[in-house]
Amino acid sequence: xxxxxxxxxxxxxxxxxxxxxxxxxxxxxxxxxxxxxxxxxxxxxxxxxxxxxxxxxxxxxxxxxxxxxxxxxxxxxxxxxxxxxxxxxxxxxxxxxxxxxxxxxxxxxxxxxxxxxxxxxxxxxxxxxxxxxxxxxxxxxxxxxxxxxxxxxxxxxxxxxxxxxxxxxxxxxxxxxxxxxxxxxxxxxxxxxxxxxxxxxxxxxxxxxxxxxxxxxxxxxxxxxxxxxxxxxxxxxxxxxxxxxxxxxxxxxxxxxxxxxxxxxxxxxxxxxxxxxxxxxxxxxxxxxxxxxxxxxxxxxxxxxxxxxxxxxxxxxxxxxxxxxxxxxxxxxxxxxxxxxxxxxxxxxxxxxxxxxxxxxxxxxxxxxxxxxxxxxxxxxxxxxxxxxxxxxxxxxxxxxxxxxxxxxxxxxxxxxxxxxxxxxxxxxxxxxxxxxxxxxxxxxxxxxxxxxx
Amino acid sequence: xxxxxxxxxxxxxxxxxxxxxxxxxxxxxxxxxxxxxxxxxxxxxxxxxxxxxxxxxxxxxxxxxxxxxxxxxxxxxxxxxxxxxxxxxxxxxxxxxxxxxxxxxxxxxxxxxxxxxxxxxxxxxxxxxxxxxxxxxxxxxxxxxxxxxxxxxxxxxxxxxxxxxxxxxxxxxxxxxxxxxxxxxxxxxxxxxxxxxxxxxxxxxxxxxxxxxxxxxxxxxxxxxxxxxxxxxxxxxxxxxxxxxxxxxxxxxxxxxxxxxxxxxxxxxxxxxxxxxxxxxxxxxxxxxxxxxxxxxxxxxxxxxx
Numbered sequence: 014x015x016x017x018x019x020x021x022x023x024x025x026x027x028x029x030x031x032x033x034x035x036x037x038x039x040x041x042x043x044x045x046x047x048x049x050x051x052x053x054x055x056x057x058x059x060x061x062x063x064x065x066x067x068x069x070x071x072x073x074x075x076x077x078x079x080x081x082x083x084x085x086x087x088x089x090x091x092x093x094x095x096x097x098x099x100x101x102x103x104x105x106x107x108x109x110x111x112x113x114x115x116x117x118x119x120x121x122x123x124x125x126x127x128x129x130x131x132x133x134x135x136x137x138x139x140x141x142x143x144x145x146x147x148x149x150x151x152x153x154x155x156x157x158x159x160x161x162x163x164x165x166x167x168x169x170x171x172x173x174x175x176x177x178x179x180x181x182x183x184x185x186x187x188x189x190x191x192x193x194x195x196x197x198x199x200x201x202x203x204x205x206x207x208x209x210x211x212x213x214x215x216x217x218x219x220x221x222x223x224x225x226x227x228x229x230x231x232x233x234x235x236x237x238x239x240x241x242x243x244x245x246x247x248x249x250x251x252x253x254x255x256x257x258x259x260x261x262x263x264x265x266x267x268x269x270x271x272x273x274x275x276x277x278x279x280x281x282x283x284x285x286x287x288x289x290x291x292x293x294x295x296x297x298x299x300x301x302x303x304x305x306x307x308x309x310x311x312x313x314x315x316x317x318x319x320x321x322x323x324x325x326x327x328x329x330x331x332x333x334x335x336x337x338x339x340x341x342x343x344x345x346x347x348x349x350x351x352x353x354x355x356x357x358x359x360x361x362x363x364x365x366x367x368x369x370x371x372x373x374x375x376x377x378x379x380x381x382x383x384x385x386x387x388x389x390x391x392x393x394x395x396x397x398x399x400x401x402x403x404x405x406x407x408x409x410x411x412x413x414x415x416x417x418x419x420x421x422x423x424x425x426x427x428x429x430x431x432x433x434x435x436x437x438x439x440x441x442x443x444x445x446x447x448x449x450x451x452x453x454x455x456x457x458x459x460x461x462x463x464x465x466x467x
Numbered sequence: 468x469x470x471x472x473x474x475x476x477x478x479x480x481x482x483x484x485x486x487x488x489x490x491x492x493x494x495x496x497x498x499x500x501x502x503x504x505x506x507x508x509x510x511x512x513x514x515x516x517x518x519x520x521x522x523x524x525x526x527x528x529x530x531x532x533x534x535x536x537x538x539x540x541x542x543x544x545x546x547x548x549x550x551x552x553x554x555x556x557x558x559x560x561x562x563x564x565x566x567x568x569x570x571x572x573x574x575x576x577x578x579x580x581x582x583x584x585x586x587x588x589x590x591x592x593x594x595x596x597x598x599x600x601x602x603x604x605x606x607x608x609x610x611x612x613x614x615x616x617x618x619x620x621x622x623x624x625x626x627x628x629x630x631x632x633x634x635x636x637x638x639x640x641x642x643x644x645x646x647x648x649x650x651x652x653x654x655x656x657x658x659x660x661x662x663x664x665x666x667x668x669x670x671x672x673x674x675x676x677x678x679x680x681x682x683x684x685x686x687x688x689x690x691x692x693x694x695x696x697x698x699x700x701x702x703x704x705x706x707x708x709x710x711x712x713x714x715x716x717x718x719x720x721x722x723x724x725x726x727x728x729x730x731x732x733x734x735x736x737x738x739x740x741x742x743x744x745x746x747x748x749x750x751x752x753x754x755x756x757x758x759x760x761x762x763x764x765x766x767x768x769x770x771x772x773x
Contacts, residue, residue, distance in 0.1 A: 089709065092730045096508040115733070117510025225618050285621060289598045347510065426732045430711065437713050441624050464528065 040076040041354040045362075046094075046101035047080065048087025049111030050341050050374075054315035060373040064366050068358075075354050088114060088426075098348065102355035105343030105362070106156055106374060110419035112344060114426050119344045121150025125356040135364065136379050144342055153342030154363045157376025159309040160409035161336045163325040169229065169304040173208055173216070178305070178325040180402050182334065182412070197329045198246070198270060201305070205231025205280035208304040217279045224279045231280035233287070233297050234271070235308045237337075239432040240418040243267045244337045245307060246330040248414035251432070251458055252422055256466055258458035263330065265451050268439065276443040284440035298322075309339050310406060313395065314375020324405050327412065338413035341376060423465035431457050501739035508733040521740045532744065535724045538717065543697045546634040551689060554641045558648030559678075573649070580642025588706040591636045595622035623707060626715045633703050633718070644689050651685030652678065683764045691756050698749040701726065721745045 047053060047061060058081055065079045080101060082090045088111075094100050095118060104111075104119075112119065126133060133141050133154075140155040163178065170177050178196060179186055185193040186200050194200045208231035209217035216222065217231070234242055243249060243264025253259035274281030282292055282303065293299055298306040299316050307327065327336040343362050345355045362370060364380065371378040372391050378384055388403045422428045435454045439445055502521050506514045525532045560566060561573050579587065594601050602622070603615045614620045622632045655678060663673050704710060704718035710727055712719035719727075725745060729738025 085709070089731065092508070092733060095733065096730055096735070115509045117507055117513060225613070225616055285597055285616065285624065289596075291598065347512070424732065430727065430731070434712060434716055437711065438715055441621075441714055460528075464524070 040072065040074060041351050042076050042078055043103060043351060043354050043358045044078045044080055044101035045358065046082070046087075046091060046104045047106075048082035048084055048090065049104065049107040049114075050084075050311075050339075053081055053084045053087070056315045057373050060369075064369065068361060075357060077358055087111075091115065095346070095348065100346040100348035102349040102351060103343055103345055103358050103362070105153070105359075106341035106370075106376070107153075107344060108339050108341055108419050109417060109421070110429075112152060112342070113419075113421040114429070116421070116425060117149075118346055118348075119149070119152045120347050120349070120352055121152070122154060122345065122356070122359075123151040125345075125352065126151065126154075128353075129356060129360065131356075131360055131364075135381060137381060140340075140379050143340065153344045154359065155340070155379030156343055156363050156367065157341045157371045157374060157379055158410070159311045159339040159341070159376050160406055160413065161307060161309045161338065162327055162405055162409045164298045164306045164308055164312065165323055165325045166298070166301060166304050167321045167323055168301075169208055173210075173304075175204055175207055177323075178328075180325065181404065182326045182408050184326075195329065195332075196326060197332075201232055201328045202270075202274065202278065202280065205274070205305065206278055207231070209280040222279070227279060227286060228291070228302065230282050230286075230292075230297075230303045232274065232305045233282050233303045233307070235297050235303075235306045235312070236295065237307075237418075238429070239264075239268065239436045241337060242271055242436070244335055244414045244418040245327070246270070247333060247335050248337075248416055248418070250416045250420060250422075251428065252462065256423070256462060258455050258462050260451055260455045265448075267330075268451065269447050272439050272445070272447050275440065283443075284437070287440065309337075310377065311339065311375045313392070314373065321399075323400075324402050326405050327409065334412045335414050336409040336412040337418050338410070339419070340379075340417075341374070423462045428458055428461050431461060498739045498742055501735050502737075502743060504736045506734075506736040508730075508735050517736070521737045524737065525740045525744060531719070531724060532721075532741065534716075535719050535721045536744075536748065539697060539700060539720045542630045542633065542700070542720070543694065545630045546637055547690065547693050547697065549634050550637055550641060550644070550693060551686065553638050554644040554689070555648050555686075557641075557645045558652055561645070561649055562652040576645055577642040579639045584640055584702055585706055587639050588636060588703050591639065592623065592707055595632060597621045597624065624714050626717050629714060629717050636703050644693070647685055647689055648682065651682040655681045680765045684766060687756070687760050687764045691753055694752045694756065695749050698722075698745055698752070721748070 045065070061079060061081070065077050068075075068077050091100070091104070092115070095115065100118070125131075131154075136155045140158075141151075144153045144155065145151050165178060167177060174189065176187055176189055184196065186196045186204070187193050188204075194203075206217040208229065209222075209227060210229040211223040212226040212228050213221070213223060217224075234245060240249075240251070243261065244267075246263040246267035247261070249261030249264050251258050251260070271281055275283035282297060286292060287297065288295055291300065292302055296316070297303040298308065298312070299318055301318075301320050305325075313324075327334055343359045345352055345359060349355045367378050367380045368383045368387075371383065371387065372394065375391065375395070377387055388406055392399070392401050392403065432454060435450060438450060439447060503516060503518055504514050505517045505520070557576055561569060561576065563569075566572060593599075595603075597603055597619055598615055600622070603620055606612065606614050606620070620628070622628055659677050659681070660673055663677050668676060699722050700720050701722040704712075704720060704723055705726065708718060710723045710731070712723065721741065722745060725738055725741040728734045728741055
């Protein structure tokens with residue numbers, strides 16, 4: 014009897030220990046994954062944490078948990094989380110490439126939009142439709158757009174005594190002799206060679222130029238892939254009308270232009286130089302050693318630039334200008350255990366704090382009422398005391414690429430790996446038969462696309 | 468056997484048995500089932516049964532599978548002999564009675580093995596950097612040759628060098644192999660050396676006629692373990708290049724290709740087939756080694772390994 018009594022006392026004590034004061038209701042946890050797009054660079058982290066902190070303080074229903082993964086690891090991390098059944102709830106900001114790398118992983122937001130009567134009219138209707146995929150529904154709500162343009166290191170131009178590029182689309186380039194040239198890839202190459210300098214101070218147009226010891230380059234397309242490079246010469250797609258693969262001829266031209274720029278004319282950083290400490294491990298423009306860099310608006314959101322710079326128009330190719338565009342969104346995974354709570358968070362991000370977040374990431378808000386003076390406010394705050402050609406950024410929007418260089422392909426990641434092998438090859442080998450490799454790329458992509466059709 | 472002995476026996480092996488069932492047998496069965504499915508991890512709800520379509524793709528339609536196997540075999544031909552010779556040489560050095568501070572050296576040579584290999588690979592990545600790595604800078608400093616930069620020695624980017632570079636990185640983690648060789652060397656009776664010396668055998672003869680034959684079981688063990696390890700070779704190419712196959716696809720080994728298909732492209736069904744191919748490859752080469760061992764592995768007393 015005594016033993017039973019002791020057992021009961023022990024159980025009561027254990028239960029009392031577990032209980033404590035009246036417990037608060039558990040908050041629903043929503044995990045927000047940042048990494049596939051902008052948002053992993055150091056200056057953006059604190060701002061995102063602050064937004065999460067404020068959200069959590071305002072809530073007794075949802076607890077928002079931020080997961081920030083560096084961009085170069087984010088694809089693998091998310092894939093591993095998906096494969097382990099441990100996917101986050103909300104993912105973003107993410108571009109089309111990031112989204113379509115995980116085709117099938119996202120829920121259709123339309124039912125939740127209707128259930129919570131989310132007002133889609135705060136966005137331009139075409140931007141909403143941009144995220145509607147046949148058969149999959151509304152994959153994401155518009156958040157931010159990032160036009161591309163040229164970032165120009167004005168100090169390097171001044172040092173070389175070379176006139177700066179034109180300040181508006183449609184204007185010609187006027188050289189040091191007062192002669193006008195169309196602002197196109199030929200002109201870019203010519204001035205880029207003059208801006209490329211070896212350690213003895215010779216530029217790339219000089220016969221004494223030493224390509225083994227370059228310390229400054231004229232031009233580069235920063236942080237993009239084969240499709241991004243090709244798009245500088247015009248929009249296109251690897252997917253042929255019959256579902257097989259094609260190489261748009263102007264993309265082949267672009268790749269050969271870059272290859273020539275790396276290994277023959279030397280004005281474009283090749284693989285070994287491009288990933289070296291000299292060029293800040295790939296952050297070419299911030300290194301101060303590349304005079305002109307083609308990149309997107311998001312770069313201005315976090316870049317650490319310690320010299321005089323400005324934004325300039327994208328050069329044309331054969332009279333046509335293409336300024337590739339990035340558009341970011343937020344998504345909810347199919348594995349989300351709480352899609353309703355996740356949608357509330359998503360609504361908060363694309364609506365309530367969209368302006369604040371866009372300012373952090375350097376993206377133009379997709380929410381119409383925020384677009385007005387975004388650029389002026391953003392640049393005044395991020396780069397105080399400097400004047401920028403902001404009209405160039407706005408005008409770049411009208412040259413956006415369609416089809417977009419990040420658009421979906423069959424077996425997206427596999428195709429992506431294959432064409433990255435192609436860029437690895439041409440960026441790292443000075444003796445490549447580029448035409449033969451392009452043909453091989455086409456054949457391999459064709460196999461990948463056709464396998465996906467089966 | 469009495470019943471109670473039988474039950475106790477079962478009870479004692481139950482943890483291993485459970486572990487085997489849960490962590491080996493079940494995943495293997497599941498992996499085979501996956502290989503018959505069109506199963507994307509991004510969209511498990513859309514999984515469909517496709518029979519042997521994935522198997523046909525691997526064996527008939529996808530040249531990358533065979534190419535990746537060819538790459539690992541080429542790498543094995545380079546790295547395995549170099550690794551074995553290096554480990555044996557170090558073991559002989561550590562076994563030598565002329566070496567002062569033997570214990571300290573044994574510790575030093577084993578120490579890298581307990582450094583997490585990911586950390587070691589990242590350190591090597593820095594050491595081998597073509598612009599700023601210590602190795603290139605040292606070569607440049609000593610020889611005066613211009614070996615840094617684009618036209619220098621690109622340890623991690625030159626397709627002609629990459630397998631040697633990975634072999635070099637692999638030497639870092641050979642502590643266990645060295646210890647096993649050392650144990651083998653220490654197991655050779657001293658009388659055999661004395662007898663050989665009385666018969667007039669020099670150091671080289673003693674090594675080739677006494678040491679080497681008597682450590683062939685150890686060599687055999689290390690080679691088998693090495694081959695199995697190489698079939699699963701993954702970490703250095705994954706850490707250095709995120710499994711991209713760089714340079715020129717040279718590091719797209721079977722395990723890398725498996726990981727890419729399963730966890731990057733999220734094709735779990737096809738990935739499972741590649742995992743099975745890796746398993747069969749390991750099994751095939753191990754069987755070959757066992758079959759040939761009778762011709763080159765010698766056991767003390769002349770007995771043949773059953």
